[in-house]
Amino acid sequence: MLDVLVIGGGNAALCAAISAREAGMSVTMLEAAPREWRGGNSMHTRNLRCMHDAPEDVLTEAYPEEEFWQDLKKVTAGRTNEALARLVIRESARLRPWMRRHGVRFQPSLSGTLHLSRTNAFFMGGGKALVNAYYRSAQAAGVAVRYEAPVARLELVPGSPGGRFAAAVLESGERIAARACVVASGGFESNRAWLREAWGENERGEWPADQFLIRGTRFNQGVLLKDLIAQGADAIGDATQAHMVAIDARAPLYDGGIVTRVDSVSLGIMVNREGRRFYDEGEDFWPKRYAIWGRLVALQPGQVAHSIIDAKAVGRFMPPVFRGARADTLAELARQLGLPEAALEATVREFNAACRVGAFDHAVLDDCRTEGVTPQKTHWARPIDTPPFFGYTLRPGVTFTYLGLKVDARAAVHFGGAPSDNLFAAGEVMAGNVLGRGYTAGVGMTIGTVFGRIAGRSAAAAARVTTAQASNDDGQAAPDAPGRQEPARPSEGLAPRRARARAHP
Numbered sequence: 001m002l003d004v005l006v007i008g009g010g011n012a013a014l015c016a017a018i019s020a021r022e023a024g025m026s027v028t029m030l031e032a033a034p035r036e037w038r039g040g041n042s043m044h045t046r047n048l049r050c051m052h053d054a055p056e057d058v059l060t061e062a063y064p065e066e067e068f069w070q071d072l073k074k075v076t077a078g079r080t081n082e083a084l085a086r087l088v089i090r091e092s093a094r095l096r097p098w099m100r101r102h103g104v105r106f107q108p109s110l111s112g113t114l115h116l117s118r119t120n121a122f123f124m125g126g127g128k129a130l131v132n133a134y135y136r137s138a139q140a141a142g143v144a145v146r147y148e149a150p151v152a153r154l155e156l157v158p159g160s161p162g163g164r165f166a167a168a169v170l171e172s173g174e175r176i177a178a179r180a181c182v183v184a185s186g187g188f189e190s191n192r193a194w195l196r197e198a199w200g201e202n203e204r205g206e207w208p209a210d211q212f213l214i215r216g217t218r219f220n221q222g223v224l225l226k227d228l229i230a231q232g233a234d235a236i237g238d239a240t241q242a243h244m245v246a247i248d249a250r251a252p253l254y255d256g257g258i259v260t261r262v263d264s265v266s267l268g269i270m271v272n273r274e275g276r277r278f279y280d281e282g283e284d285f286w287p288k289r290y291a292i293w294g295r296l297v298a299l300q301p302g303q304v305a306h307s308i309i310d311a312k313a314v315g316r317f318m319p320p321v322f323r324g325a326r327a328d329t330l331a332e333l334a335r336q337l338g339l340p341e342a343a344l345e346a347t348v349r350e351f352n353a354a355c356r357v358g359a360f361d362h363a364v365l366d367d368c369r370t371e372g373v374t375p376q377k378t379h380w381a382r383p384i385d386t387p388p389f390f391g392y393t394l395r396p397g398v399t400f401t402y403l404g405l406k407v408d409a410r411a412a413v414h415f416g417g418a419p420s421d422n423l424f425a426a427g428e429v430m431a432g433n434v435l436g437r438g439y440t441a442g443v444g445m446t447i448g449t450v451f452g453r454i455a456g457r458s459a460a461a462a463a464r465v466t467t468a469q470a471s472n473d474d475g476q477a478a479p480d481a482p483g484r485q486e487p488a489r490p491s492e493g494l495a496p497r498r499a500r501a502r503a504h505p
């Protein structure tokens with residue numbers, strides 16, 4: 001029988017598959033997507049957030065555990081499991097050597113974009129290169145990969161306490177049994193019907209989710225998340241919580257990726273379709289705040305908003321892939337964007353009059369702010385008075401959802417409060433344990449990499465126990481079988497055969 005079955009084809013699945021293989025197990029990965037679309041949302045990524053106490057390779061200065069934890073606590077407003085969050089943070093310091101061994105290359109961050117050189121390690125070639133490197137490494141080590149293999153449901157051993165995994169059933173009807181399983185099949189962000197149901201109808205009679213765009217893969221339909229919750233797995237998080245960015249309204253429904261993001265928000269004002277401002281555009285550094293704007297836009301009438309800047313902002317943010325509307329007067333800009341002219345002019349007049357400009361510096365929380373206007377703009381407030389004016393129409397772009405499976409530090413999926421002994425979860429499908437809401441850039445890949453590796457090692461340990469038990473049941477000697485399930489141990493860099501030889505220390 002197969003030792004470890006990994007379901008998914010993105011970062012978390014790959015980290016799990018490689019780790020289980022390093023521990024000497026036979027491993028098969030099932031990816032729903034065809035080969036050319038493999039890699040889920042992970043192929044769209046650029047970096048991961050890493051703790052470090054001093055400058056290290058591509059990371060500048062220091063980013064200690066406590067600061068990382070405080071950042072996470074702040075963005076989640078405390079909706080996080082501290083023990084699991086700290087596990088992720090501490091492990092993040094040790095990831096890069098392992099990633100390098102599997103072909104991932106890093107580069108310093110570009111300056112002038114998201115101010116991330118201290119906290120985030122950037123992948124050379126982006127997430128696509130990372131995913132390709134992991135596939136190469138996994139396959140070279142003997143992991144079997146099957147594409148176009150969407151799993152429809154999991155079979156659990158009937159009556160088993162803690163939900164014991166028996167087999168996966170593919171959409172085709174094929175059944176694959178394994179000693180242990182890792183579910184790394186992402187969130188449910190690609191499932192528009194589920195998003196619609198979760199967000200419901202608002203007080204204006206609108207169904208907000210109908211206007212959402214999906215920034216990543218179309219394959220994260222949440223099939224196994226739904227299936228496991230229905231079979232009694234403990235869920236964590238709220239179905240309306242997600243990483244949601246305000247993206248260019250012209251982005252495609254799926255897979256628009258990072259180029260559809262518009263980073264001009266903190267340099268100007270955001271107005272809704274009535275031409276009114278609705279939130280502090282300068283609340284904090286963009287990397288700490290960009291992920292709240294999708295949700296803010298989702299709450300506006302028509303789920304649409306417009307970023308308005310003037311010529312002073314040009315060159316200070318990453319140019320978006322689509323050109324913005326451009327005009328020499330605000331009235332003309334309003335016409336191009338379909339906004340009420342008088343309302344936009346009045347909003348800008350009021351904002352400009354409220355600006356108290358100090359020493360403008362987009363790299364720090366500067367002292368340019370407003371006084372006497374609601375909402376206040378607390379940093380980088382400068383009058384919008386220098387033509388040409390630019391405007392970008394934005395819609396909510398869902399990156400990934402936070403509703404997930406409750407896990408413990410071994411990545412074991414919980415059923416009625418008890419951990420499964422052979423079913424594990426990693427990545428978006430369990431990220432809600434750490435991210436109850438909010439986001440800080442790069443933490444998605446950190447969670448997936450840390451928990452992917454833990455889940456792979458835990459699944460290997462569980463498979464080993466099952467093998468040993470089977471030998472005992474057959475009356476055969478199993479001298480090195482552990483009497484109880486081992487905690488997962490790192491087996492960094494071990495070739496599978498050597499790892500197997502050392503599997504029972």
Ligand SMILES: Cc1cc2nc3c(=O)[nH]c(=O)nc-3n(C[C@H](O)[C@H](O)[C@H](O)COP(=O)(O)OP(=O)(O)OC[C@H]3O[C@@H](n4cnc5c(N)ncnc54)[C@H](O)[C@@H]3O)c2cc1C
Pocket residue numbers: 007008009010011012013030031032033038039040041042043044045046047048049149150151152184185186187215216217219220221222223224256257258398399400426427428429441442443444445446448
């Ligand atoms: C545009 C964009 C940019 C991002 N940038 C960053 C960044 O720079 N840094 C960062 O930390 N995070 C970033 N993220 C978030 C990041 O992508 C996720 O946190 C991370 O990729 C999650 O990894 P995962 O393996 O859990 O999910 P995914 O990479 O999405 O993989 C899920 C996999 O499961 C497969 N699958 C789904 N259902 C099934 C099924 N039933 N059967 C079989 N297979 C199935 C899918 O095909 C897919 O391969 C970004 C996301 C997007 C969309």
